Amino acid sequence: MQCQKVIPNALTFASILSACACVGALDKGAKIHEDILKQGLLDDDIVLGNALVNMYAKCCALTKASRVFEELPLWDVVSWNILITGYMEDGQGEEALDCFVHMEQNGILPDETTYICILKACGTLGALQKGQQIHEKISIQGLLQENVVIGTVLVDMYAKCGALQIAEQVLRELPSRDAVSWNALIAGYTQHGLAEEALNCLRQMQSDGFVPDSATLSSVLNACCHLGLVDKCLTYLVEMSIDHGVKPHLEHYTCMVDVFGRAGHLEKAVEIIRELPSSNHCVLWRALLGACHKWGDIKVGRWAFEQAVLLDRSDQAAYVLMYNLYRTFNMHAEAERIEVMRRRNATNHMQELAFTVMGIH
Incomplete structure (x- = not known):
């Protein structure tokens, strides 16, 4: 394309950045970043900005991802989700939670992806109180009625935090659950040394037809x-x-x-x-x-x-x-x-x- 003197547009750059993110090609992604800045394409294209942040996050360059994010002229829920997910996948749960707080302070309404990632962070950190606050927000938005994944991650969060009775209660109150939901509870009991309860859960899981x-x-x-x-x-x-x-x-x-x-x-x-x-x-x-x-x-x-x-x-x-x-x-x-x-x-x-x-x- 470049050999034929064709100038890449925002869509082309976004696709290339996505490819760089998939294979961890940080150096190539940084070079694309330079080309984007030269053309001034970040001024009014939020999709391209998100692709750039995602590339740095997927390449584990979280400091750079955060810096690029801060310099973007526009943010949406996808922008925040990319950064939060990047921190979580890099093992920086505290930073993910801080990012979530700043997201809400900027008036951005979290979506299913946000909550799933933040609940995972709470489970990893054992941040039970924060997890309960997130649970309340999810309930207010009615997301448990239509998303079995959020329900499962919620059960997993409580289980990892050692609140196993709450985890089991949440599981039983879910409008829809699957084998993965039960697995989260069974694993929680096992990880906390409550083997008898884990085996009881298996029997209940099977009696429920899973x-x-x-x-x-x-x-x-x-x-x-x-x-x-x-x-x-x-x-x-x-x-x-x-x-x-x-x-x-x-x-x-x-x-x-x-x-x-x-x-x-x-x-x-x-x-x-x-x-x-x-x-x-x-x-x-x-x-x-x-x-x-x-x-x-x-x-x-x-x-x-x-x-x-x-x-x-x-x-x-x-x-x-x-x-x-x-x-x-x-x-x-x-x-x-x-x-x-x-x-x-x-x-x-x-x-x-x-x-x-x-x-x-």
């Missing part, structure tokens, strides 16, 4: 793990696979290794790993190694450690677990050898990273 999915299985297996219900773990794994078509994933098998390991059934944990199509996952071996440390099984522990470091010789957790296992049995020479290995491989790993950054490899 089909469990992969996320449900993860929470249920974790709940059984907390309670030491080894047989129940197997039952749920088989039932959900046969009755509901839930295909177990790595996370599920890791949980099974963990639950058998915690219960002292190391031979069963090993059997699960051996029967997997692929055991090339450090998380499996760490789970087994952790169980070996708990029960003092040096033989299986050594095997698990060897497999873990074969997959990733810079896996710090594996070294620490094996070191502690040896120390438990006063095998100080072996423990020191593991520590030497850990330091050497950590140093080599950092050197490799440095070479990669420098473009040597």
Whole structure:
């Protein structure tokens, strides 16, 4: 286009900025920004301004995104949503909440996207009081009557803040809910160590006609793990696979290794790993190694450690677990050898990273 001396317009620039945002092409996006300024296109095009802020936000350049946002001549709800979402996705929940406050101070009415993002921020930060204030605003605008996603995020926010009774009440009062809504509550109970309540929620979910999915299985297996219900773990794994078509994933098998390991059934944990199509996952071996440390099984522990470091010789957790296992049995020479290995491989790993950054490899 440029080779043919055709001057890009605002629509073209917005499309290119969107592409830059998708692939994280910050340098290219910054160059486009310069071209836009030269043509003076930001003066009266809010869509282009939003695309520019979005590009910087998606490329994790939040300081620049905020600066560009402040310089825009016009803002709308989309402008604010882009910045709020950018902060949230970058792990800056407090900044997202501050941005929301400024949005309201500027007379912009939040929409569904705004509330979903802010509720997620409240859940991440454990900001229960702020979350309750947002809940009131959502109710006043009548958004819970027509948006199941907002309802689900609201349940999730209360659950993450530890207000599980409120979370369950909100769930039951939702005009429409789905399996994801139930999963949020089940996960909340599990994360706060209330495994019995999590399993009760599963039964209620099924009695209401909702089909469990992969996320449900993860929470249920974790709940059984907390309670030491080894047989129940197997039952749920088989039932959900046969009755509901839930295909177990790595996370599920890791949980099974963990639950058998915690219960002292190391031979069963090993059997699960051996029967997997692929055991090339450090998380499996760490789970087994952790169980070996708990029960003092040096033989299986050594095997698990060897497999873990074969997959990733810079896996710090594996070294620490094996070191502690040896120390438990006063095998100080072996423990020191593991520590030497850990330091050497950590140093080599950092050197490799440095070479990669420098473009040597």
